[in-house]
Amino acid sequence: MIPAPFDYVRPADLDGALRILSEREGEAKLLSGGYSLLPLLKLRLAQPALLVDLRDVTGLDGIVETDDELRIGARATHRRIHENEIIARYPLLHDVSGGIGDPQVRNWGTIGGSVAHADPASDWPAALLAAKASIVCRGRGGERVIGARDFFLDTFTTAIEPTEVLTEVRFGRRPRGQGGAYVKLERRVGDFATAGVAAIVRLGDGGVIAFAGIGVTGVSPSPFAATDAEAALAGKMPSTEAFAAAGQAAAAMSEPVSDVRGPADYKRAMVAELTVRSLRTAVERALANS
Amino acid sequence: MTTHHVTLNVNGEAREADVEPRLLLVHLLRDVFGLTGTHIGCDTSNCGACTVHVNGESAKSCTMLAVQADGAEIRTIEGMADGANLHALQQAFWDQHGLQCGFCTPGMIMQAAWLLDQNADPSEEEIRAGISGNLCRCTGYVNIVKSIQQAAGSLAAGESAPVVAAATTGGQEVSAEPAAAG
Numbered sequence: 001m002i003p004a005p006f007d008y009v010r011p012a013d014l015d016g017a018l019r020i021l022s023e024r025e026g027e028a029k030l031l032s033g034g035y036s037l038l039p040l041l042k043l044r045l046a047q048p049a050l051l052v053d054l055r056d057v058t059g060l061d062g063i064v065e066t067d068d069e070l071r072i073g074a075r076a077t078h079r080r081i082h083e084n085e086i087i088a089r090y091p092l093l094h095d096v097s098g099g100i101g102d103p104q105v106r107n108w109g110t111i112g113g114s115v116a117h118a119d120p121a122s123d124w125p126a127a128l129l130a131a132k133a134s135i136v137c138r139g140r141g142g143e144r145v146i147g148a149r150d151f152f153l154d155t156f157t158t159a160i161e162p163t164e165v166l167t168e169v170r171f172g173r174r175p176r177g178q179g180g181a182y183v184k185l186e187r188r189v190g191d192f193a194t195a196g197v198a199a200i201v202r203l204g205d206g207g208v209i210a211f212a213g214i215g216v217t218g219v220s221p222s223p224f225a226a227t228d229a230e231a232a233l234a235g236k237m238p239s240t241e242a243f244a245a246a247g248q249a250a251a252a253m254s255e256p257v258s259d260v261r262g263p264a265d266y267k268r269a270m271v272a273e274l275t276v277r278s279l280r281t282a283v284e285r286a287l288a289n290s
Numbered sequence: 291m292t293t294h295h296v297t298l299n300v301n302g303e304a305r306e307a308d309v310e311p312r313l314l315l316v317h318l319l320r321d322v323f324g325l326t327g328t329h330i331g332c333d334t335s336n337c338g339a340c341t342v343h344v345n346g347e348s349a350k351s352c353t354m355l356a357v358q359a360d361g362a363e364i365r366t367i368e369g370m371a372d373g374a375n376l377h378a379l380q381q382a383f384w385d386q387h388g389l390q391c392g393f394c395t396p397g398m399i400m401q402a403a404w405l406l407d408q409n410a411d412p413s414e415e416e417i418r419a420g421i422s423g424n425l426c427r428c429t430g431y432v433n434i435v436k437s438i439q440q441a442a443g444s445l446a447a448g449e450s451a452p453v454v455a456a457a458t459t460g461g462q463e464v465s466a467e468p469a470a471a472g
Contacts, residue, residue, distance in 0.1 A: 001333050007292060008311030008357050031358070038353045039335055041312075051311065053358060102423025103401070104338065107347045108354070189422040190336065 003041035010053040014060070014165060018140045020052050021163045028052050030165060032075055032113035035105050036122075060112070060167055063087065070171040074112020079103075081111060090171070091285050092180025092198055096127045099182070102190040112166045115151075118158045118222065121192035125152050125223035127182060128169065129215030130198035136168040137161070145170070152222045178202040178211075179285025183278040184218075185270050187261060193218040194261040195270045197226075197250065199278035201238070203286045209233045214246065214275065219256040219267050226250035229275060238283045246279060247272035296360040300325065301369030309356045316340045316351035318359075319366060327367035327396050331425070338424030341397035341404075342366045348404035350423070367396035370403070379403055379441040388437030390428035398424050402438045411442060 011017040021028055029048035031037060040046040054060070060075040063084045070090065072081060081087050082097035100106055100114070100123050114124045115135060128135070128148035135151050137144045137160050144164070151159045160166055184196030196217040204210030212233035214226040228249035236242045256267035293308040300323060307322050319325045319342070328351060331339030335353040342351045343365040370377035379399045382388065389395040398421060405412060405420035412420060417438050418431070426434060 002314075003312040005310065005312055008294060008355070010357075010360075031355075034355070034358060035335065035350075035353055038314075038355070042314075042333070051355075055358060102338070103405075103420055104341060104348050104350045104423045105335070108349055189419075 001042040003038075004044055004047045006041075006048055007050045008053065009050065010056055012056050014057050014138065014167070017052055017054060017057055017165055018138065018163070020050075021165070022140055024050050026162050028162075030054055030113075030116070032110045033077065033108040034113075035101065035109040036113055036117040036119065054165075061110075065173060068173055070173055072111055072169045072171075074115075074166050074168055075110050076112075078106040078109050078111065078114075082106065090174055090180070092127055092131065092182055092200060092282075093171070095180075095182035096123045096198065099123065099184065105190070111169055115169060116158060116160060116166045118152055118156050119192070120155050120220065120222050121196075121218040122223070123182065123184065123193065123196060123217060124169075126196050126198035126215035126217040127180075129223060129225040130180065130200045130213040131171050131215075132213055133172075134170045135159075135166060136170065137164040138167045139164040143167075149225050152224075155221045157222070174289070175202065177204070177286055177290045179282045179287070179289055181278045181281035181285065183274045183281070185274060191261075195219050195254075195256070195267050195274055197271065197274040197278045199275070199282040201233075201279065201282040201286050203238070203283070203290065207237060209236050209238060209242075212246070212279075214250060214278075216250055216254060216271060216275075218261075219254040219271055221255065224253065226253050226275070228253055233279075238279075243276045243279045244272075247275035250275040294357050294360070296356055298359055298362055298364055300364045301366060307356070311355065311357050313356045314352055315342070315344075315349075315354040315356050315359050315364075318356040319351060319364070325366050325368050329393055329396055331393065331397075336425065337394070337397075338401060338421075339394050339397040341400040341424060343400060343404060346404075346407070348401050365400070367399060370399065377403070378444045379406075379437070382437040382440035382444065383434075386433050386437040386440055388430070388434045390426075390430045394424060394426045394428075398426070398434055402441065405438070406442055406445060410446060412438075414439070 027049040031051045031053045061073040078097045078100045133148045180200040182198045184193040198215040200213040202211040212230045214229045217223040229246040232245045232249045251268045251272040254271045256264040258264045297306045329339040331337035335350045340351040
């Protein structure tokens, strides 16, 4: 399959990329790893007039901790994230980065590309929603920091402006007593998730759930935060009953459609089960980190 | 449509071409450079038959533009053997019957080579995870895994593969090019 014709530029730096995006507003698509965009170009589901390759834009792939944040550069590949020693202390992010696509996809695909692409069944958005991460977008006028829960607007649609570049994803640093996990169901390795659930749990005094964040992917027009499930857990002791109630709440918020990956009822049932499993592992990890 | 001049190092040789931006790396390798050992299977980045190395990292060459690979070092299946000496992986796929129809073999070998670069002594589970982006339509995975295990062992032992270019089996000439088995 051959993509429709397009022009191609490879700016040397971020300012160059931003200038081109302004000059060709609405005509250009950014190219990072390409593992999301190229299949769409080949299927001609996307036909941009211009591709702006970020390959030569340096300084966008760092993974650093500040006093209160973990910052991952947009061009960090899934594999570099998975193998990073800082990420080893962030089990949710370690889970997600190790399970995206297949090894070749993880060699080239980037967190920024995946988040900006916002496929409704992709993995990173679930984690960003669960963790209440923020997404940094740079335009010629400066930088915007957008909360993940205000970012994923609809299928393949985010809060990024066409003249902006997603430069960084920021998570809160992991405090003591917090653990996370990502569990997904896939028909076979490398397929998009039939359903996936990311959970973060922070245990407070006496072991009660002080914070629960749950992100769900694959079962709605856009990945979403299962806020009803989070509310069902707040202030409770971790228990089989509490997890089951959260699972039911997350399933009720899902809007799956029947397709080759299964009927809607099945997917909703899987969301309930995956929520329980991700919570169980997240709590184990929170206890191990107390 | 503007064309772009790309310069690449393919299997140690400098190559260049004027390409349309939409030309895929796999088409550059096969149609422009004539390196048809790299196969096109699904064309949708599922099957891994088109796997090559780009700057040492395995990549699906149907999911990379030729212009993205400008300046890169590319290694394909044609760059694995040393003259008539098969690479340890090629020899192992032969010895262990790691190919049936052979269509997936170039991609399997390139992905296995990348895997062994990362992890010289992988467990069976690590091998299976490492080739999870490569599909064998004959479902011959058991012997593919055995082949990679043999190659890991012979690479660790520093063995070089025997000369096989002139080998014959039952009076039939056997090619040293596994890619030709497709």
